[in-house]
Amino acid sequence: MNSDNKKIKTSILLILIATAMLIGVLGYIFGLKRGRAENTDEASTEKTTTESVTTADSEEETEEITEEKTTEEKTTEAKKEDGKEDKEEKEDKEESKAGEGAIYVKVTSGAPWEKDGGYGFQCDVMIKNDSSSEYENWEIRVAGFKDAEIENIWNAEYKIEGDEIILTPVEFNKRIAAKSEYKDVGMIVNVKTKEDCKNIAKGGTLLVGGEVVAEADAAEKIREEKKQEREAKREPRPVEEGTPLDNHGKLSVKGTDIVDKNGEKYQLRGVSTHGIAWFPDYVNKDAFQTLRDDWGANMIRLAMYTDEGGGYCTDGDKDKLKSLVSDGVDYATELGMYVIIDWHVLHDLNPMKNVDEAKKFFEEMSSKYADNDNVIYEICNEPNGSTTWEDIKEYADIIIPIIRKNDKDAIIIVGTPTWSQDVDTVISDPVTGQENIMYAVHFYAATHKENIRSKAKAALDAGIPVFISEFSICDASGNGGIDYDSADEWMDFINENNLSYSSWSLCNKNETSALIAPECSKTSGWTDDELSETGQWLKDTISSK
Numbered sequence: 001m002n003s004d005n006k007k008i009k010t011s012i013l014l015i016l017i018a019t020a021m022l023i024g025v026l027g028y029i030f031g032l033k034r035g036r037a038e039n040t041d042e043a044s045t046e047k048t049t050t051e052s053v054t055t056a057d058s059e060e061e062t063e064e065i066t067e068e069k070t071t072e073e074k075t076t077e078a079k080k081e082d083g084k085e086d087k088e089e090k091e092d093k094e095e096s097k098a099g100e101g102a103i104y105v106k107v108t109s110g111a112p113w114e115k116d117g118g119y120g121f122q123c124d125v126m127i128k129n130d131s132s133s134e135y136e137n138w139e140i141r142v143a144g145f146k147d148a149e150i151e152n153i154w155n156a157e158y159k160i161e162g163d164e165i166i167l168t169p170v171e172f173n174k175r176i177a178a179k180s181e182y183k184d185v186g187m188i189v190n191v192k193t194k195e196d197c198k199n200i201a202k203g204g205t206l207l208v209g210g211e212v213v214a215e216a217d218a219a220e221k222i223r224e225e226k227k228q229e230r231e232a233k234r235e236p237r238p239v240e241e242g243t244p245l246d247n248h249g250k251l252s253v254k255g256t257d258i259v260d261k262n263g264e265k266y267q268l269r270g271v272s273t274h275g276i277a278w279f280p281d282y283v284n285k286d287a288f289q290t291l292r293d294d295w296g297a298n299m300i301r302l303a304m305y306t307d308e309g310g311g312y313c314t315d316g317d318k319d320k321l322k323s324l325v326s327d328g329v330d331y332a333t334e335l336g337m338y339v340i341i342d343w344h345v346l347h348d349l350n351p352m353k354n355v356d357e358a359k360k361f362f363e364e365m366s367s368k369y370a371d372n373d374n375v376i377y378e379i380c381n382e383p384n385g386s387t388t389w390e391d392i393k394e395y396a397d398i399i400i401p402i403i404r405k406n407d408k409d410a411i412i413i414v415g416t417p418t419w420s421q422d423v424d425t426v427i428s429d430p431v432t433g434q435e436n437i438m439y440a441v442h443f444y445a446a447t448h449k450e451n452i453r454s455k456a457k458a459a460l461d462a463g464i465p466v467f468i469s470e471f472s473i474c475d476a477s478g479n480g481g482i483d484y485d486s487a488d489e490w491m492d493f494i495n496e497n498n499l500s501y502s503s504w505s506l507c508n509k510n511e512t513s514a515l516i517a518p519e520c521s522k523t524s525g526w527t528d529d530e531l532s533e534t535g536q537w538l539k540d541t542i543s544s545k
């Protein structure tokens with residue numbers, strides 16, 4: 001019995017020990033699990049931040065992130081001072097830094113081609129993972145596919161659900177590794193109408209495990225939103241019966257306004273050619289007619305470079321250039337449009353450099369067009385370099401009397417220093433003893449903003465008439481991104497002050513300011529799809545109030 005009791009006691013003891021050990025082990029495992037769970041929470045917080053970076057349309061979100069960094073930087077600095085920055089903390093910091101990147105998805109669709117009575121286009125999808133997290137089992141949803149046919153697809157599986165196509169990985173791209181990029185997912189899509197092309201594949205959403213982690217390329221979305229905003233607030237300009245010239249006749253300057261033959265305020269809204277030496281094909285009657293009838297433009301500016309390669313005062317063919325100007329004026333006249341003859345000073349910096357050629361040119365032009373009510377002379381596009389208003393005025397005082405000898409009252413636009421940005425320099429010393437003189441302000445909305453508007457405002461307040469004879473909505477190089485907000489601010493300013501404007505430039509050069517899409521070779525009769533993004537914006541802008 002005794003030995004039995006001993007056995008029982010030993011067994012109980014063993015059971016107790018085992019239970020204690022089990023509790024210990026369970027506790028450990030549970031603790032580990034909790035730790036993991038907390039880590040997962042951290043990871044998902046990190047993902048949310050990543051997402052907000054990705055979809056950050058609002059400046060606030062971006063600012064928040066910058067602020068976080070600053071605090072982190074500050075803490076690091078303080079730690080450095082204390083000499084406390086140990087290895088572990090350093091690792092932590094590196095890890096969170098690495099985690100700051102975002103995951104992006106971009107959906108682009110190429111220009112459509114005609115096919116079997118419908119249209120085909122290529123759609124490319126790119127995923128870029130700048131973060132330190134790895135993603136698995138992704139899917140991308142892209143809208144507009146209800147009636148689309150997928151002719152061919154590469155590096156993804158697909159199914160169409162409702163209006164969306166759902167793209168999922170094939171074997172090799174299941175895992176999106178940290179700091180990686182997949183840009184070889186794409187497809188050939190067939191649709192029935194041009195309208196379908198407009199509504200398909202405009203953005204998309206990336207999901208991982210059913211959760212949205214990124215919205216497609218924000219730029220594309222913003223562009224669409226802006227277009228819709230414009231369309232919503234757009235009040236179409238009534239189509240004029242008869243031509244602008246028939247209705248408004250000879251223009252003159254009254255105060256800071258252009259007024260028409262009836263003394264009513266009038267606004268010229270037009271398009272500038274690129275250099276006519278380089279893009280002569282756009283000087284054609286059909287092109288001007290398209291701009292008049294489809295866009296509602298009432299003016300064309302003929303830009304003739306003076307000092308660049310092919311320019312009038314360098315190696316350009318003077319007769320050919322003059323006959324292009326003459327053709328341009330004729331087409332505008334036949335169509336009842338106003339026309340600016342622009343002596344496109346740029347590389348010459350100071351208009352005095354080629355003043356002798358300018359004298360001959362404007363003598364010839366003004367005697368030829370003395371009786372035209374629609375011709376406007378722009379005597380120096382953009383003086384720049386160290387050219388001062390005094391230099392320009394010296395030039396204007398030579399050229400204006402030459403024009404006036406023949407053409408008593410045409411509007412003459414005088415350029416201003418610093419690429420026609422410094423119109424405020426005119427205030428203290430404008431051209432005197434002459435009527436119908438205006439001063440150029442040029443802007444490129446992504447570069448020039450309130451700093452230039454305030455100069456224009458100062459000039460207007462001082463009674464100096466301003467003409468926006470050249471502008472675009474990209475940056476000053478004529479290229480780069482479009483700044484729609486700045487463009488809106490400029491258009492409000494322009495309309496509030498009844499300023500006339502013409503936009504750079506009528507050509508299909510592969511630069512943002514070109515109004516025609518680079519792949520379109522037509523020189524008139526463009527459909528909206530054949531316009532560049534700037535062209536579409538300008539058309540919407542001119543054709544609305």
Ligand code: IDC
Nearest residue numbers: 346381382419444470476477478509511513
């Ligand atoms: C640019 C053209 C570009 C051309 C260049 C030549 O867009 O294709 O190669 O001239 O120098 C201006 C000028 C205008 C510029 C334009 C964009 O009046 O001639 O055109 N710009 O840089 N002023 C500000 C911008």
